[in-house]
Amino acid sequence: MQKNIAALLDKTLAAASLTSDKLADVFSKETHRFTITGLSRSGKSMLFTSLVTMLKSRSEEGYACLPLLRYLPPSQVLDIRVAPIEGYKAFPQLDNLAALERGQWPAATEEAYGFKLIVRLKQTASLKRHVMPHTDVVFEFIDYPGEWITDIPMLSKTYAQWSDSAWAQLSSGPQQYFAEGWKQVVNSFDFEQPPSPARIQQLVHAYRQYLIDAKKQGISLLQPGSFLLDSSDFDWQAFGFTPLPSSITSDVSHPWYKAFDTHFVTFQQQWLAPLKQSIFKETDKQIILVDLFEGLNHSRQHLYQLKETLSHLADTFVYGQSSWFSRTVLKKEQIGKVAFVATKADLIPVNQRDNLLSLLTQITEGARARFDNKPIQFEHFLVSAMQVTDDGSNDSAIRYTDSQGRYVESTFESVPRTLKEMEEGAHFPVPQAQVPRDYKARILAGKGVDRLLQFLLGKGE
Known part of the structure; x- marks a missing residue:
C-alpha cells in the first residue's frame, strides 16, 4: 500500500511541473x-x-x-x-x-x-x-x-597508465599468444626517428592488426575497441595511438610520448566523453x-x-x-x-x-x-x-x-x-x-x- 501511495505521489509531483498537453502522459x-x-x-x-x-x-x-x-x-x-x-x-x-x-x-x-x-x-x-x-x-x-563498452574505462586513465596496463594485458593471459607479431614490430621499430604521420600510421596499423587477430580468437578485453569499427566517428587514422615501451612512456619529453599522449587526450575528449554522456546514461x-x-x-x-x-x-x-x-x-x-x-x-x-x-x-x-x-x-x-x-x-x-x-x-x-x-x-x-x-x-x-x-x-x- 505504501509503495502504491509513493508511486502516485511521484506522478502527482511530476504533473505539477507539466503543461496540460503532457498531463495525460504522466498518468497513462x-x-x-x-x-x-x-x-x-x-x-x-x-x-x-x-x-x-x-x-x-x-x-x-x-x-x-x-x-x-x-x-x-x-x-x-x-x-x-x-x-x-x-x-x-x-x-x-x-x-x-x-x-x-x-x-x-x-x-x-x-x-x-x-x-x-x-x-x-x-x-x-x-x-x-x-x-x-x-x-x-x-x-x-x-x-x-x-x-x-570496453573503451569507456580508458576515460579514467592517463595515456602512460593505459599504455602500461595494455602492455601488461597483452603480455599475459590468452593475449600473449596473439601479440607476437605486434611485439616484433615494436622491437624492430626505430623510435629515434620523429613521429611523422607515416610512421605513426605504420605503428597504429600494426597494433590494429593485433586487435583484429585477437578479436577473431575470442579475446574480450581489447582497447581501443573503437579502432576495430569502420563506422566509428573517431578518426583513428589521424589520431591513432598504441601502447609504447615503458622506456618511452616514462620520459614525458620524448617526442613519441608527446604525440601519442596528445592523440590519447583527443580520443578521450572528442570521442569517449561525449559517448559516455549520450549513450551510457538515463x-x-x-x-x-x-x-x-x-x-x-x-x-x-x-x-x-x-x-x-x-x-x-x-x-x-x-x-x-x-x-x-x-x-x-x-x-x-x-x-x-x-x-x-x-x-x-x-x-x-x-x-x-x-x-x-x-x-x-x-x-x-x-x-x-x-x-x-x-x-x-x-x-x-x-x-x-x-x-x-x-x-x-x-x-x-x-x-x-x-x-x-x-x-x-x-x-x-x-x-x-x-x-x-x-x-x-x-x-x-x-x-x-x-x-x-x-x-x-x-x-x-x-x-x-x-x-x-x-x-x-x-x-x-
Whole structure:
C-alpha cells in the first residue's frame, strides 16, 4: 500500500511541473528504459530482433509466446508499435529479419540504435478506466557496439597508465599468444626517428592488426575497441595511438610520448566523453549479455579474462535506486535492476544448463561486487533468443542444422560448473548451428525472454 501511495505521489509531483498537453502522459504511461550491455558477439542484435518479433506476434497474431510474462497479459493488449527514440538511428529490425530469411545471422552492431516498443493496455480497474481508458507501457531500448563498452574505462586513465596496463594485458593471459607479431614490430621499430604521420600510421596499423587477430580468437578485453569499427566517428587514422615501451612512456619529453599522449587526450575528449554522456546514461534497467560459449570454445584463460572484463565494465555505469528528485528535476537515472544473461543457451543439452547457470554466476562475481551496499536487484538468466537446436536421442545430445546444411546430432560432455573444473588446455567445441528455415517459429519458441522481462518489469514486491 505504501509503495502504491509513493508511486502516485511521484506522478502527482511530476504533473505539477507539466503543461496540460503532457498531463495525460504522466498518468497513462509507464516507461522502462533498458540498456543492453554486451561484448562483441554476445548476441545483442539477435536478442533485439527476437524481442520485437515475440511481442508483436503475441499481440497482433495471437501467438502464445512469452507465457510467463504476466505483466503484459495478451487479453489486455490493445496495440503494439515500434517508434524511434530522438537522437538515435532506428534499429534495423526489417534488415535483420531479411538476413534471417537469407539464412544469415543479423549483422553485428556497429552504431548506436534506439527504439521504443509502445504497448497499449486496457485499463481493468473501474476507477482508472473512467479516468483514462488505457495505459501505454513504453520499453526504450538502447543498443550499441560492444567495442564501445570496453573503451569507456580508458576515460579514467592517463595515456602512460593505459599504455602500461595494455602492455601488461597483452603480455599475459590468452593475449600473449596473439601479440607476437605486434611485439616484433615494436622491437624492430626505430623510435629515434620523429613521429611523422607515416610512421605513426605504420605503428597504429600494426597494433590494429593485433586487435583484429585477437578479436577473431575470442579475446574480450581489447582497447581501443573503437579502432576495430569502420563506422566509428573517431578518426583513428589521424589520431591513432598504441601502447609504447615503458622506456618511452616514462620520459614525458620524448617526442613519441608527446604525440601519442596528445592523440590519447583527443580520443578521450572528442570521442569517449561525449559517448559516455549520450549513450551510457538515463537508464534504470540493465541487461548484461554474456557469451560463455566463446570462452568455453577456447580455454579457461579466456573465461578468466571474460570475468575480468565484466568487472571493469561495471565501473562504467551508475548503480543505485533513482529518487523522484533525480529522475524528474536532475533528469538522471541510476540502474536499480541488473539481469546477467547467458545467451545461446540452447547450444547445449537441457541437462547441462544448470551447470551453465552456475558458471555464469561465477563469471559475474567481480561485476556484482560493485553492487555492495547498494540497493540493486539482480538475477542470472539463461536465454535462447531463437531455439536453433532440438532434443537429441539422449539427455546429453542435441540436434541442429550444421554449416553444410545437414541435420546432425552432437553429444556433449558435462559443462564445468566452475572455472576450476575446466582443466587447463581443455576446450568445449560449440556447434556452429545455422539459421533454420523455420526461423520465425523458432524465435517464438525462444526460452527465457519472458522470465527476463518479468524480472525487469516487476515492482520488486
